[in-house]
Amino acid sequence: MRSVGCIVSVLLVGLVATASAAPSEGPEMLTLNPLETCVTDDPGIIEVEVVLDGIVTPINGVQFNLAWNPDSCWQVEKAEDDARPAEGWTQIGEEIDFGSVFYAVNRVDAVTEAGVVAVIRFTSTLDENACCVEEICLDMGVFPETKVFGDPAPYASYPTFGECQILRNDAEPPEIACGPDKYVYTLPGVCWWKPADAGDPIEKPVVTDNCDDDTCPTGTSYWREDKDAPDKGLNNKYWADRPPVDITWTATDCCGQMDECVQVIDVHDNEAPTILPDGGRTEVYADEYCLYELEDVRDIYTITDNCDPDPQVVQDPMPGGIYGLGPIDIVIGANDSHGNNATVNGLITVVDVLPPTFTIVPENIEMCADAGECGAMVEWAIGAEDECGAACTICDPPSGSTFPIGTTSVTCTAKDESDNTTEVTFEVTVRPCWNLDVTVELRGFTGPRPFDRCMEFELSDCEYGALAPVVLNDVMTFETGVGNLQMEVPVPEVCIPGMFDCMRAQDVRYSMWSNIAPPSIYVSPDQRTIMAQWVGDDALMLGDLNGDNGVDLWDWHVWLSQAQDPTLIPELPADLCDPAFLDPTLFANQHSDFSGDHRVTSTDFGHIYDNFGLQGDWDCCSVNPVPALATSMTVEELESAGMGLLIKYDRNHDGVVDVQDLRLRTDGAKTKRTRVRR
Numbered sequence: 001m002r003s004v005g006c007i008v009s010v011l012l013v014g015l016v017a018t019a020s021a022a023p024s025e026g027p028e029m030l031t032l033n034p035l036e037t038c039v040t041d042d043p044g045i046i047e048v049e050v051v052l053d054g055i056v057t058p059i060n061g062v063q064f065n066l067a068w069n070p071d072s073c074w075q076v077e078k079a080e081d082d083a084r085p086a087e088g089w090t091q092i093g094e095e096i097d098f099g100s101v102f103y104a105v106n107r108v109d110a111v112t113e114a115g116v117v118a119v120i121r122f123t124s125t126l127d128e129n130a131c132c133v134e135e136i137c138l139d140m141g142v143f144p145e146t147k148v149f150g151d152p153a154p155y156a157s158y159p160t161f162g163e164c165q166i167l168r169n170d171a172e173p174p175e176i177a178c179g180p181d182k183y184v185y186t187l188p189g190v191c192w193w194k195p196a197d198a199g200d201p202i203e204k205p206v207v208t209d210n211c212d213d214d215t216c217p218t219g220t221s222y223w224r225e226d227k228d229a230p231d232k233g234l235n236n237k238y239w240a241d242r243p244p245v246d247i248t249w250t251a252t253d254c255c256g257q258m259d260e261c262v263q264v265i266d267v268h269d270n271e272a273p274t275i276l277p278d279g280g281r282t283e284v285y286a287d288e289y290c291l292y293e294l295e296d297v298r299d300i301y302t303i304t305d306n307c308d309p310d311p312q313v314v315q316d317p318m319p320g321g322i323y324g325l326g327p328i329d330i331v332i333g334a335n336d337s338h339g340n341n342a343t344v345n346g347l348i349t350v351v352d353v354l355p356p357t358f359t360i361v362p363e364n365i366e367m368c369a370d371a372g373e374c375g376a377m378v379e380w381a382i383g384a385e386d387e388c389g390a391a392c393t394i395c396d397p398p399s400g401s402t403f404p405i406g407t408t409s410v411t412c413t414a415k416d417e418s419d420n421t422t423e424v425t426f427e428v429t430v431r432p433c434w435n436l437d438v439t440v441e442l443r444g445f446t447g448p449r450p451f452d453r454c455m456e457f458e459l460s461d462c463e464y465g466a467l468a469p470v471v472l473n474d475v476m477t478f479e480t481g482v483g484n485l486q487m488e489v490p491v492p493e494v495c496i497p498g499m500f501d502c503m504r505a506q507d508v509r510y511s512m513w514s515n516i517a518p519p520s521i522y523v524s525p526d527q528r529t530i531m532a533q534w535v536g537d538d539a540l541m542l543g544d545l546n547g548d549n550g551v552d553l554w555d556w557h558v559w560l561s562q563a564q565d566p567t568l569i570p571e572l573p574a575d576l577c578d579p580a581f582l583d584p585t586l587f588a589n590q591h592s593d594f595s596g597d598h599r600v601t602s603t604d605f606g607h608i609y610d611n612f613g614l615q616g617d618w619d620c621c622s623v624n625p626v627p628a629l630a631t632s633m634t635v636e637e638l639e640s641a642g643m644g645l646l647i648k649y650d651r652n653h654d655g656v657v658d659v660q661d662l663r664l665r666t667d668g669a670k671t672k673r674t675r676v677r678r
Contacts, residue, residue, distance in 0.1 A: 176249055181265070182264070186240045325352055329345065356391035356414040360381050386420075410426055412424050436485075442482075454582060482535070504619065510545070613631045
């Protein structure tokens with residue numbers, strides 16, 4: 001069989017009857033296959049091949065009618081030789097107006113083994129690129145054994161079967177036009193764009209085809225592929241930090257011809273970083289010089305970005321600048337990797353948290369009550385300073401207040417301009433006081449010029465015992481052996497004049513104690529001043545160099561040591577009442593210059609000679625025994641005590657140095673005078 005163009009096979013099956021069966025009503029099943037054929041390789045010619053197979057006689061014949069639309073793009077070719085009816089087939093009739101041709105098979109008495117074939121050729125009237133859709137229908141009729149060919153009975157009285165198929169001439173693919181490329185922005189807070197969440201679906205493409213889709217059972221279809229995208233459709237996420245996504249749309253027509261277009265989804269991040277706290281404020285502290293070096297404060301801000309996990313953060317002004325008190329305007333900026341930036345204004349306030357410093361702080365104050373009053377007006381000076389500005393001070397009670405007798409605590413507060421404060425506390429003690437006016441004579445003193453001595457006075461209440469002894473010391477200036485001194489006498493409680501019934505005095509470095517009692521002690525008419533005199537028989541006796549309140553061999557040894565070695569004489573301190581200088585146990589501090597002429601001479605030894613063996617008064621109220629003096633010591637005792645200088649003065653050679661040797665030394669020998677430097 002010749003094949004021209006497209007071969008369309010029509011297969012008739014199931015026309016089966018058994019030899020012993022009743023006359024057949026016709027085929028039990030009729031299938032026309034294929035149902036649809038696309039003519040694309042040679043659209044000018046199409047051949048329809050009809051195959052009849054499996055016929056079992058007796059039947060009178062089978063007739064089929066192949067019909068088409070005569071106005072379509074197809075025209076049937078005359079079926080003569082080219083139709084090639086198979087053996088046993090006879091063409092009856094010609095092409096009629098509605099485009100059909102009849103073929104009939106003669107009576108067949110036996111099953112055809114190979115079947116019979118008829119081929120009908122159609123020729124297209126269109127060019128090869130035209131779209132042509134043709135419906136070709138096949139009707140089958142079975143003639144019963146009793147039916148004679150050419151019987152005018154209508155075909156409808158015979159069992160008939162029919163099938164149609166579609167023939168397509170379509171060499172042109174469809175055309176697909178994508179929607180515009182999308183230039184979109186990320187959704188808030190995320191680094192992607194999603195059509196469903198954005199309410200902005202991706203537009204479907206426009207598809208056209210030269211053949212009407214209504215003639216295609218499935219229509220012209222299209223599908224898409226999103227390259228580099230993990231999901232599809234409305235649930236797909238398109239990321240800003242990835243390359244643009246190409247969506248490839250593909251359209252396919254019924255003949256399998258395709259066209260495609262590409263739509264680009266380009267997602268951009270236009271969301272600036274977020275900086276928290278927005279407009280943050282913080283306080284920083286000035287140093288001790290009231291200055292602050294700007295630090296890196298970026299870490300007090302939280303920077304986030306929808307796409308960039310580590311945006312760049314800058315600070316203006318940069319760290320390192322020096323600032324004083326007050327606000328510093330700070331701008332914090334954040335830049336993400338997509339060029340978005342954000343800034344916030346912050347305010348750093350430099351504050352002073354260091355308290356002021358006291359520059360003048362009173363020590364504890366002790367003073368006497370005002371005359372005739374149970375208190376005293378007390379004033380003091382106090383000052384404070386602050387590195388950051390002025391500082392003011394306030395005291396409670398304030399300076400100039402009248403304080404009662406007793407001890408009062410005073411608290412002074414210094415406050416700077418930033419309200420930082422510091423406190424200091426001291427005590428003001430007001431005592432009932434008397435003035436002391438004393439006159440003191442040094443017995444036997446004949447010094448050539450004025451000199452100073454450290455004097456100590458002790459006032460006692462022996463009769464009543466109401467007051468503890470009051471001890472005072474001060475420097476007194478002597479002229480021709482007599483000195484006068486005015487002092488304040490603080491007493492621990494209010495007392496009446498005359499309560500001190502015993503007073504004693506001494507030149508701390510050189511004399512013994514001398515006690516006095518009324519009438520040598522009396523009170524001034526204003527009842528505020530105690531008058532006391534140590535003159536005449538109460539005058540102070542000199543010669544005590546070792547502080548044991550007597551004159552003996554120890555004092556003689558001190559004088560002798562310094563007379564022979566002037567280097568043992570110390571320099572006098574600026575304060576003659578300095579306790580370090582007055583300590584009698586320190587030999588280096590002992591000074592034998594009784595006369596105040598800055599020399600150790602026989603004149604000074606004369607005080608030792610005149611008062612040798614004498615003791616001063618003991619304390620006013622004591623009943624304790626007075627310790628004995630060392631007025632006699634054997635040579636061995638002197639050697640053991642380190643006073644070997646005195647051994648040679650055993651003038652009577654009795655092995656003992658005593659007052660007799662002192663008198664022999666003074667009466668029988670001249671004392672070498674030694675000039676010493678002060």
